[in-house]
Amino acid sequence: MEQTDNSPDQTGTGNQANILSGAHDLNIMGSTFTTIGRDANYTYNSYLPESKPKEITADDLLLQKPLAPDVFMGRSHLVEEAVKFLCEANQVHIAILGTGGIGKTSVALHIMEESLIREKFAGRCYFIPCEILIDATNLIQGLVQAIGVQPIQGKGSYELLLDYLKGCQESLLILDNFETSWNSKEQMEIKNLIERICSSRLVSVIITMRGTDGPGQIKWRKLGGQSGLPPLELGPAKEAFCSLSSDGNYAIKEDDPMLEKLLIQMDGMPLAIVLIAQHARELPLKNLMEMWNIQKTAVLKRIGGQDNRLTSVEVSIELTLNIVREKLSTTGLDLLRLVAFLPSGIPDWLENVPKMLGSLPDTTMQVLTLKKSCLIYEANAETLKMLTPIAEYVLKVSDITENHEKQIWEFYKSFIDNLSENQIDEDIKLGLHIANIFKILNIQIEKSFETSHMNVLNQLCHHSQYFPGLVPLVEKYLRWQSQMSLGDQTELMFLQ
Ligand SMILES: Nc1ncnc2c1ncn2[C@@H]1O[C@H](COP(=O)(O)OP(=O)(O)OP(=O)(O)O)[C@@H](O)[C@H]1O
Numbered sequence: 046m047e048q049t050d051n052s053p054d055q056t057g058t059g060n061q062a063n064i065l066s067g068a069h070d071l072n073i074m075g076s077t078f079t080t081i082g083r084d085a086n087y088t089y090n091s092y093l094p095e096s097k098p099k100e101i102t103a104d105d106l107l108l109q110k111p112l113a114p115d116v117f118m119g120r121s122h123l124v125e126e127a128v129k130f131l132c133e134a135n136q137v138h139i140a141i142l143g144t145g146g147i148g149k150t151s152v153a154l155h156i157m158e159e160s161l162i163r164e165k166f167a168g169r170c171y172f173i174p175c176e177i178l179i180d181a182t183n184l185i186q187g188l189v190q191a192i193g194v195q196p197i198q199g200k201g202s203y204e205l206l207l208d209y210l211k212g213c214q215e216s217l218l219i220l221d222n223f224e225t226s227w228n229s230k231e232q233m234e235i236k237n238l239i240e241r242i243c244s245s246r247l248v249s250v251i252i253t254m255r256g257t258d259g260p261g262q263i264k265w266r267k268l269g270g271q272s273g274l275p276p277l278e279l280g281p282a283k284e285a286f287c288s289l290s291s292d293g294n295y296a297i298k299e300d301d302p303m304l305e306k307l308l309i310q311m312d313g314m315p316l317a318i319v320l321i322a323q324h325a326r327e328l329p330l331k332n333l334m335e336m337w338n339i340q341k342t343a344v345l346k347r348i349g350g351q352d353n354r355l356t357s358v359e360v361s362i363e364l365t366l367n368i369v370r371e372k373l374s375t376t377g378l379d380l381l382r383l384v385a386f387l388p389s390g391i392p393d394w395l396e397n398v399p400k401m402l403g404s405l406p407d408t409t410m411q412v413l414t415l416k417k418s419c420l421i422y423e424a425n426a427e428t429l430k431m432l433t434p435i436a437e438y439v440l441k442v443s444d445i446t447e448n449h450e451k452q453i454w455e456f457y458k459s460f461i462d463n464l465s466e467n468q469i470d471e472d473i474k475l476g477l478h479i480a481n482i483f484k485i486l487n488i489q490i491e492k493s494f495e496t497s498h499m500n501v502l503n504q505l506c507h508h509s510q511y512f513p514g515l516v517p518l519v520e521k522y523l524r525w526q527s528q529m530s531l532g533d534q535t536e537l538m539f540l541q
């Protein structure tokens with residue numbers, strides 16, 4: 046295989062060096078954020094000294110096309126919606142967006158398989174794996190090869206492509222993993238190209254892309270909501286898990302409470318579910334849960350093969366981090382860690398982020414950048430959240446600093462002090478933050494003895510629904526008994 050340019054912006058597949066081996070540390074405000082990337086990109090080439098662009102062939106494209114997965118749960122309504130859009134209009138442009146491993150390509154492949162789509166586009170439905178098309182020229186080559194446009198002497202590939210699209214019958218182009226082409230150095234050219242393609246009257250386009258926005262000035266119909274595909278609900282996640290692990294040593298029942306616990310940790314990310322389910326063929330759920338508790342995302346990988354974005358959750362997350370890293374300031378990196386650290390996320394973020402991190406001028410822009418990358422998302426009550434596997438990985442490569450821990454603790458101390466008198470409002474507000482409060486309080490109690498811990502415990506004891514979470518904290522606090530006044534000891538015993 047000939048060699049292409051190994052420039053930093055390029056991503057693709059092929060020579061998949063262990064991305065973690067390229068890790069280096071950025072020291073930011075006393076904390077360390079491990080970044081991986083410039084020297085460990087996924088490029089469609091081998092690392093040879095000479096660099097000459099590789100011609101994309103039809104075989105290259107075919108080799109990159111996966112089959113629609115047999116186990117495919119909880120997405121049929123989205124496939125139906127897309128089929129309806131495509132069959133009702135002469136031309137429609139659909140964007141399947143979302144975070145890495147959320148199942149974008151799988152949805153696109155299932156749409157292609159639908160009989161109505163096969164009928165409508167009879168032989169003119171083309172799958173273009175953009176992760177090997179790393180600039181505008183490559184993308185044009187890929188399109189020409191996928192469609193099978195015949196060369197004509199004296200005409201360039203782009204001209205040929207446009208001529209074809211102008212004169213063709215209804216066609217469907219599926220541009221898969223478009224983020225690779227889009228994040229190349231030639232974004233402007235690629236924008237012009239995709240806008241030209243989408244303006245061809247009888248050409249419909251499905252794009253799959255990491256992020257929350259489709260490319261260019263095109264009226265994309267987004268499948269699954271404004272932020273892209275949502276995670277799988279618990280029901281379909283269980284079905285997928287049981288189906289994927291069913292031919293192993295262990296028969297797993299959907300109503301096994303351990304399965305629910307484990308899947309809550311996967312947070313509906315199909316890639317994580319697929320990867321943990323393969324281990325369940327050989328290990329009981331209890332052991333899998335223990336492995337997860339200790340090793341976290343390191344468990345979410347296929348054993349024995351090469352690591353790539355479909356066989357390792359860590360590699361998948363790294364690809365997004367690589368794309369977004371250049372756009373993040375220190376504030377953005379701090380935010381990333383903060384959202385990862387807080388299990389309830391950051392409710393009412395416009396008000397609370399400045400209170401937690403301090404008022405920094407670029408906070409809002411950095412939140413928007415992170416949201417667009419799909420590393421974080423906005424849930425109910427304007428809460429910034431992160432899927433659990435992503436959060437665990439972010440914390441693994443770069444935990445929050447003591448300083449930030451202190452800031453979070455200060456925030457929650459005053460949050461608890463300022464809770465309103467109105468019991469219902471108070472309960473709702475507290476409920477949004479409770480997992481964060483438990484986490485930070487646990488860390489604080491572990492570290493040192495302070496009477497402010499006791500005050501927070503006391504306040505929380507007015508809310509009986511949180512007793513199960515409070516009991517271990519009160520017990521932990523009692524370890525500092527020797528340093529407490531007699532009055533505090535008695536009060537604590539009473540609480541206990
Ligand atoms: N609905 C589903 N049910 C079960 N498994 C699924 C589902 N959707 C996707 N998967 C599996 O999850 C894995 C990731 O899916 P897919 O490649 O479609 O994700 P993606 O969003 O396109 O990822 P990337 O951003 O890396 O391209 C695959 O192994 C796929 O088979």
Ligand SMILES: [Mg+2]
Nearest residue numbers: 149150222253
């Ligand atoms: Mg994909």
